[in-house]
Amino acid sequence: MKRSTLALAALLACTTVHADYDAKAEAQEAAQRKAAAAEKAKQDAAMKAQKSAAEQKMMRGTLGKEAEGKSDAEVKALYDKKMAGYMNDAKKAQAGVAPTGVRQSDMDKANASVKGMTGKSVQDIQKMTPAEQEAFAKQMEKQYGGAK
Numbered sequence: 074m075k076r077s078t079l080a081l082a083a084l085l086a087c088t089t090v091h092a093d094y095d096a097k098a099e100a101q102e103a104a105q106r107k108a109a110a111a112e113k114a115k116q117d118a119a120m121k122a123q124k125s126a127a128e129q130k131m132m133r134g135t136l137g138k139e140a141e142g143k144s145d146a147e148v149k150a151l152y153d154k155k156m157a158g159y160m161n162d163a164k165k166a167q168a169g170v171a172p173t174g175v176r177q178s179d180m181d182k183a184n185a186s187v188k189g190m191t192g193k194s195v196q197d198i199q200k201m202t203p204a205e206q207e208a209f210a211k212q213m214e215k216q217y218g219g220a221k
Contacts, residue, residue: 129148132151135155136152136155166180167196167199190217
């Protein structure tokens with residue numbers, strides 16, 4: 074008797090599970106998820122293309138005549154090279170070394186001039202925190218007169 078009761082309970086449990094399953098509704102939900110994923114992928118691709126076009130326009134504008142007649146890949150390589158040069162010059166200036174196209178003697182004179190007026194080198198000023206720079210700027214305004 075216990076076996077038959079157990080078998081009957083198992084049969085009812087399986088029947089109940091299958092009764093809740095709606096294959097048609099499940100298929101519709103799967104199709105909706107697939108359509109939503111496809112739409113999102115389409116939007117993402119459009120956004121990426123728009124971003125790429127804007128970047129190319131900006132790079133070509135920055136390079137000017139240098140970019141004329143060049144492919145997008147060539148423009149990107151030229152732009153990256155130019156930006157790397159700017160970064161290298163900025164690092165040199167921060168270290169007190171003359172950037173490309175500036176004689177070291179001119180850089181030394183400019184640094185000496187700044188230090189003579191302010192008591193601090195360009196490198197000292199660059200190493201200051203924003204709060205220290207603000208206080209230093211106020212001190213210089215008092216000393217030399219500020220914008221009115």
